[in-house]
Amino acid sequence: MTAKETDDGRPRPRRVGCALISRDLDEPMVGAAGRADxxxxxxxxxxxxxxxxxxxxxxxxxxxxxxxxxxxxxxxxxxxxxxxxxxxxxxxxxxxxxxxxxxxxxxxxxxxxxxxxxxxxxxxxxxxxxxxxxxxxxxxxxxxxxxxxxxxxxxxxxxxxxxxxxxxxxxxxxxxxxxxxxxxxxxxxxxxxxxxxxxxxxxxxxxxxxxxxxHLRGRSAFSQPAQVAEHAVRQLTGITEVDGFEVLDETVSDDGTSARVEIRHRSETFVVNAERTPTPGAPTTHACVRGAEPAGWSSWRAVTVVSPVTDRLTAGRGGILGA
Missing domain, CATH: 3.40.30.10 (Glutaredoxin)
Incomplete structure (x- = not known):
C-alpha cells in the first residue's frame, strides 16, 4: 500500500487494518479456513x-x-x-x-x-x-x-x-x-x-x-483441527502432493480447546493432538468489518504428531511444528 498525502503535503499515516495487526502479532493462520464441502x-x-x-x-x-x-x-x-x-x-x-x-x-x-x-x-x-x-x-x-x-x-x-x-x-x-x-x-x-x-x-x-x-491456511473440506493436522503432517514428512489425505477420526473437547485427529496419507496413518488458544494482544473488535463485533481471535496449533507406522513424534512450539 502506498501512503497518500494530506492536503498540506505531508504523508498520510498508514491505515492500521486487521491484516496489519494480525501480521504484526505474528498470529498463526494455519487451521483458520472456513468449512465448506x-x-x-x-x-x-x-x-x-x-x-x-x-x-x-x-x-x-x-x-x-x-x-x-x-x-x-x-x-x-x-x-x-x-x-x-x-x-x-x-x-x-x-x-x-x-x-x-x-x-x-x-x-x-x-x-x-x-x-x-x-x-x-x-x-x-x-x-x-x-x-x-x-x-x-x-x-x-x-x-x-x-x-x-x-x-x-x-x-x-x-x-x-x-x-x-x-x-x-x-x-x-x-x-x-x-x-x-x-x-x-x-x-x-x-x-x-x-x-x-x-x-x-x-x-x-x-x-x-x-x-x-x-502460506496454506487450510482445506475447506476439513474441520479446523483437521486442517492443522494435515499441515503438521506435511511439515513432519515433507509431503507436497495435493491429494491423498483422509481424516479417519476426530474428537474435539467439550470446551472446543483441544482435539485429537487421526489422519491418513496414502498408506500411513498419523495421530495429531492440537490445542486452541486465544491470540495474545488481539484487538477487542473487528475494526475493519462493518457492524463490528467482538473479535475473539484464537488459533489452533499441533502439540504432538505420532505415526504408528514409523513411530515419529514431535511436539510443542518451534522446530518442525513451529507455530
Whole structure:
C-alpha cells in the first residue's frame, strides 16, 4: 500500500487494518479456513454489498443455496464490470474426488435448480459441463473488509496473465485479517498473506498437483483441527502432493480447546493432538468489518504428531511444528 498525502503535503499515516495487526502479532493462520464441502460461484459485476450475496439474490435463492456445508460467493473477471449471461460454477471439495461444473444462467431464479445437497455429498450434477482448469478466487470484497481489497487487488494483474489458471475476483471467503486471501478450487485450498511472488509460487505448485505449506491456511473440506493436522503432517514428512489425505477420526473437547485427529496419507496413518488458544494482544473488535463485533481471535496449533507406522513424534512450539 502506498501512503497518500494530506492536503498540506505531508504523508498520510498508514491505515492500521486487521491484516496489519494480525501480521504484526505474528498470529498463526494455519487451521483458520472456513468449512465448506461445496461451493457455488455466481458471476456478478458489482458493486458488492457488505453482506453479499444477500442484497443481490432473491430471498428464496439465498435460502435455497445457504445450506449447511455450502459456501456461496459472487465472482467477477478482473477489470471487467459487464456481464451478459452470468457464469456459474458448482464445486465439491471432497479430497477423494473434487470436481467443478460450469454453466450459465439468464436469471437468478435458475439457481433454485442447483442441487446443493447433492453437491455437499460429492455427487456430480448433470447440470452444466466439466471445468478442468483450476479456479483461483481472489477476495477483493472491500465493502466487507477493506484489507481484502487493498491487499487482494494487487495480486490480480500477475495472476490473470496466466493461461493455466482461471482467475476471478470474489466476495468474502473468511479470514479477512489474513489478507490477501486466495482460494483454489476444486480442492478448496485457502492461501493467505500472499504477495505477487508467493502467489505465483502457489499457483505454479497447484497446477503441478502440489501444495506450498508456508502460506496454506487450510482445506475447506476439513474441520479446523483437521486442517492443522494435515499441515503438521506435511511439515513432519515433507509431503507436497495435493491429494491423498483422509481424516479417519476426530474428537474435539467439550470446551472446543483441544482435539485429537487421526489422519491418513496414502498408506500411513498419523495421530495429531492440537490445542486452541486465544491470540495474545488481539484487538477487542473487528475494526475493519462493518457492524463490528467482538473479535475473539484464537488459533489452533499441533502439540504432538505420532505415526504408528514409523513411530515419529514431535511436539510443542518451534522446530518442525513451529507455530
Amino acid at each position: 461445496a461451493w457455488v460461484l455466481v458471476e456478478h459485476p458489482g458493486p458488492w454489498p457488505s453482506e453479499a450475496p444477500e442484497g443481490i439474490f432473491p430471498d428464496e435463492v439465498v435460502e435455497h443455496l445457504g445450506q449447511p456445508g455450502v459456501r456461496v460467493v459472487l465472482i467477477r473477471r478482473p477489470r471487467s464490470r459487464t456481464v451478459t449471461r452470468p457464469v456459474c460454477f458448482v464445486a465439491a471439495t471432497h479430497p477423494a474426488g473434487p470436481w467443478v461444473r460450469r454453466f450459465e444462467i439468464d436469471t437468478y431464479d435458475e439457481l433454485l435448480a442447483v442441487d446443493v445437497t447433492a453437491a455437499v455429498a460429492g455427487d456430480r450434477p448433470t447440470q452444466g459441463e466439466t471445468h478442468d482448469l483450476p479456479l483461483a478466487l481472489v477476495c477483493t470484497h472491500g465493502r466487507r473488509d477493506v484489507c481484502c481489497a487493498e491487499l487482494g487487488r494487487p495480486l490480480l494483474p500477475g495472476m490473470a496473465a496466466r493461461d493455466d489458471v482461471d482467475v476471478w475476483e470474489c466476495t468474502h471467503v473468511g479470514g479477512d485479517r489474513f489478507a490477501a486471501n486466495v482460494v483454489l478450487l476444486p480442492h478448496g485450498l485457502h492461501y493467505s498473506r500472499l504477495v505477487d511472488e508467493t502467489a505465483a509460487a502457489v499457483l505454479d505448485a497447484y497446477v503441478d498437483g502440489r501444495v506450498v505449506s508456508e
